Amino acid sequence: MNGRTNRLSEPAGIDVLFVVLPGSLLLDIAGPAEAFRVANQHLQSHGRPARFRLRFAGPAPEACSSVGLTLGGLEPLPQTVEGRTWCVLVGLQGTLAARQSCHWLQARDWLSRWLAPVLADANTGCKLVTVCAGTLLAADAGLLARRRCTTHHEVLAALQALAPEAEVVGNRVFVEDGPVASSAGITSGIDLALHLIAAEAGDAAAAAVAQTMVVYLRRGPQDPELSPLLTHRHHLHPAVHRVQDAVCADPAAHWNVETMAQAAHVTPRHLHRLFCLHAGIAPLAYLQRIRVERARQALTQGASVGQAAEAAGFGSDLALRRAWKTHAQGTPREARAA
Structure with missing residues (x-):
């Protein structure tokens, strides 16, 4: 995964x-x-x-x-x-x-x-x-x-x-x-x-x-909130999109600000500025959201907490639980039961 x-x-x-x-x-x-x-x-x-x-x-x-x-x-x-x-x-x-x-x-x-x-x-x-x-x-x-x-x-x-x-x-x-x-x-x-x-x-x-x-992604009011994979994409900056595409394609890769900047072909400092300006979020915060979403998908498909953590690129079960509390407002039921 x-x-x-x-x-x-x-x-x-x-x-x-x-x-x-x-x-x-x-x-x-x-x-x-x-x-x-x-x-x-x-x-x-x-x-x-x-x-x-x-x-x-x-x-x-x-x-x-x-x-x-x-x-x-x-x-x-x-x-x-x-x-x-x-x-x-x-x-x-x-x-x-x-x-x-x-x-x-x-x-x-x-x-x-x-x-x-x-x-x-x-x-x-x-x-x-x-x-x-x-x-x-x-x-x-x-x-x-x-x-x-x-x-x-x-x-x-x-x-x-x-x-x-x-x-x-x-x-x-x-x-x-x-x-x-x-x-x-x-x-x-x-x-x-x-x-x-x-x-x-x-x-x-x-x-x-x-x-x-060049259109916005939106859903009807009756639908749940947009997936984290779709949010922060309402912009047209190609370098930021390159990083977002790469992170979404393989969130478990060894990502940090330096490797994300390499994908964008800019310096780490400039990448941080571009992300905040165009995506409205810092690069590492965006990465964390994508990893939490990938872990959530894995859990709903029957993976254990450890398997979900590995698939999403977290170093440990504990790291997943901490990220989940920050970005998903609560520990997943599957993680609590583990």
Whole structure:
């Protein structure tokens, strides 16, 4: 457990299937799709296989988007949904009026017939992902009964009317309930994509995607606080990011201010200044937080306190307990029992 990825443990790839209708909001498609593309690029640059296969399908071979750009070469809606598939529904220009169109009805019927059964089977690994008012199409297809969900604030009432048995949640960036993940307005689709990337490929990968796309990592208010692997990353300084990437990749390495400065190609004093200015934390304090988080992950996976301490780079059980009290406000239950 040294923080490096075991290629043999990589899960199967995922088909990310965007359902594209006439009037689809282009940013609803392009934002999440670009996040998944950059995630693949990051994974491959670190010797890991690309995880996300982007696909675009619809009831017609082409569709004019919300900004007038025609999207062509769309696949037909597949007659089977197999393997790990994430079906992405996006908002439409004039969503309420679009509900009467033949394309909406075709997509709704396809969702009811082909996607609903695989969502009901927890073993398939399939997800429904909605961006903005794409949640209304899911509701019209009967996919949201007894699910928590959200959508753009302007159509929350319409969503509740379409899915009376759903728990419609307002004022959220996104909501995740089992295999259904829904986001609010437009750019929140990028936030949801980053969350899904973190869960699938790791926090470090999501942080790298956010850095490349120059966006903040955030979660909906209903979610727990950001992982320590994601905090202190809301900056654009390349040297600080290099150190953070290296520490997250191998927290058990022999890190000190000198070795961290070598990774950044700056002096130790300058590194301290850069960290405090851009990350809002001192280098060694950041290292300690990452090590505590790695130890916590190891403990939740069944490791002993000694094993967790070793995996995270602590010299002893006692050093882990002391760090935990400082950064996690209390000794872990597993450590107390040891």
